[in-house]
Amino acid sequence: MSNAISALEGRAVAGDVTxxxxxxxxxxxxxxxxxxxxxxxxxKSVTGADAPKPLxxxxxxxxxxxxxxxDEALLLVPYNxxxxxxxxxxxxxxxxxxxxxxxSDARAHIxxxxxxxxxxxxxxxxxxxxxxxxxxxxxxxxHLGQVAAAFWKSDANTFHVICFRSVADYVFxxxxxxxxxxxxxxxx
Amino acid sequence: MLTLHxxxxxxxxxxxxxxxxxxxxxxxxxxxxxxxxxEGYLFTRKNPKGVHFERWRHAYGCGKWFxxxxxxxxxxxxxxxxxxxxxxxxxxxxxxxxxxxDWSWGDLS
Ligand SMILES: [Zn+2]
Numbered sequence: 069m070s071n072a073i074s075a076l077e078g079r080a081v082a083g084d085v086t087x088x089x090x091x092x093x094x095x096x097x098x099x100x101x102x103x104x105x106x107x108x109x110x111x112k113s114v115t116g117a118d119a120p121k122p123l124x125x126x127x128x129x130x131x132x133x134x135x136x137x138x139d140e141a142l143l144l145v146p147y148n149x150x151x152x153x154x155x156x157x158x159x160x161x162x163x164x165x166x167x168x169x170x171x172s173d174a175r176a177h178i179x180x181x182x183x184x185x186x187x188x189x190x191x192x193x194x195x196x197x198x199x200x201x202x203x204x205x206x207x208x209x210x211h212l213g214q215v216a217a218a219f220w221k222s223d224a225n226t227f228h229v230i231c232f233r234s235v236a237d238y239v240f241x242x243x244x245x246x247x248x249x250x251x252x253x254x255x256x
Numbered sequence: 257m258l259t260l261h262x263x264x265x266x267x268x269x270x271x272x273x274x275x276x277x278x279x280x281x282x283x284x285x286x287x288x289x290x291x292x293x294x295e296g297y298l299f300t301r302k303n304p305k306g307v308h309f310e311r312w313r314h315a316y317g318c319g320k321w322f323x324x325x326x327x328x329x330x331x332x333x334x335x336x337x338x339x340x341x342x343x344x345x346x347x348x349x350x351x352x353x354x355x356x357x358d359w360s361w362g363d364l365s
Contacts, residue, residue, distance in 0.1 A: 122266060137318035138264055194270030210273055211316045 072147070075176045075236035085182030085247040087240060092147040093177035095230070096154060099140050100166030110160035114153040115143050125207035125220035125228075134207050134220065142218070142230070147172060176236035180243055181226040184251035189219060189227055191246045198255050199224070213242045258326075261336050265318035277311030280323045281343060305329050307352055307359040309344060312336075325352055 076089035096114075100107050108119040116128035120141075125134040132144035145153050150170050157168045180188050190197035192212045202208070207220035217231040217239060231239045258271040267273075279301050285293040302308070308328045313321045323341065325334040325348050334355060335348040344352075344364065352359050359365060 137320065140319075194272050208267070209317045210270075216316050 072173065075233045076178070076240055079240060081244040081247065083182070083247055084250075085180060085185050085188050087188075087243045087247055088179045088181070089236075089240065090177040090179055090228075093172060093175070094145040094147040094150040094153070095170075095172045095175055095177075096143040096145065096150060096157070096168055097136075097140070097171045098143060098157065098166065098168045100161065100164065100168075102135070102139060102141060104164070106160055106164070107166065110157050111141060111143060114156055115145060120207070123207060124205050126205070127222060132220075134218075136209060136218070174233055176231055176233055176239070178229045178231070178236070178240055178243065179226065180229060180247070182247070183225060184256065185225050185227050185247075186221075186255045187251050187253075188243060188246045189229075190254060191249075191252065192242055193217075193219075212239055215239060258331055258333075260312055260322075260324050260333060262314040262317060262320065263322050263336050263338055264320040265314065267314070267317055269314050269317055273314065273316040275313040275315040277313055277321065280309040280311045302362065304361065307334070307356055307361055309361060311339070327356070 072092055074089055074091045078089050078091055080086065080088040098111065111133050112118060115131040115133045117126040117131055117133035120126035120133055120135040122135050125132050130146055134142040136142050143153065150172055154168055154170055186197040186199065193210050195208050195210050196202060202221060204221050204223060207218065209218045211217060215231060215235040215238060217229055219227050219229045221227055229239065259268050260274060262269050282297065285297040306327055306329055308326060310324050311321060312324050321339045322336055323339055324336045325344060326332060332355065334352045337345060337348050
């Protein structure tokens with residue numbers, strides 16, 4: 069058994085807004101019919117989270133059920149239970165048209181937290197991060213700087229970012245630089 | 257900067273989240289077609305100043321292809337709509353007519 073490590077190996081930058089690698093994060097990418105009851109039922113049993121509305125991340129403790137597109141979901145679970153989760157999904161949806169894959173090692177999970185965390189994201193993405201437009205639980209796929217990323221708001225000052233492993237270093241440094249540069253006064 | 261409403265996920269997507277896919281509503285000419293039709297399908301495109309129909313992909317977002325009706329001269333967007341259509345729906349045409357009463361595009365007007 070190989071020794072799994074996250075791309076950023078727990079890197080963190082302190083400051084008014086902190087940027088922290090969340091380490092190993094179990095992630096299951098699921099494509100299928102999100103309106104199907106059997107699909108939402110097994111996703112709920114794997115994550116503990118209710119089915120999300122479009123453009124939302126439904127969170128339950130350390131797990132989550134995110135809406136990626138009309139036919140794609142992202143399930144977040146502890147790293148060591150991904151295999152069990154996949155087995156449950158494959159079992160429950162056997163015979164249906166779907167695809168579930170373990171993408172845990174293909175991605176990175178970074179948390180941006182602090183007083184102007186929304187502006188740290190707003191400066192490097194085209195998404196309107198004002199609290200009137202982007203509320204707690206909102207989940208968006210877009211880009212940060214030059215690369216694709218998805219992010220959701222878990223509380224007023226905390227954002228979770230998912231990106232590809234190969235660009236984790238770039239995204240971390242981008243967010244850290246944006247945090248270090250300070251607030252711009254858009255959302256406060 | 258262009259902002260297009262994605263009809264699949266509901267996001268008002270920034271141009272940098274999108275990928276342009278060229279002219280919409282092309283008729284595909286494949287095996288068995290005449291050389292002229294095949295050449296036209298591959299290479300001949302409209303390049304209007306004014307009302308145009310285009311394919312766009314919400315590339316950094318939900319990943320879906322959709323269609324947009326907009327003005328190439330002013331960048332005004334009349335409507336975005338499902339890619340599962342072979343011609344602009346009536347409500348899209350009405351939205352264009354409301355703003356550009358004398359518009360035409362190929363055989364459409
Ligand atoms: Zn979309």
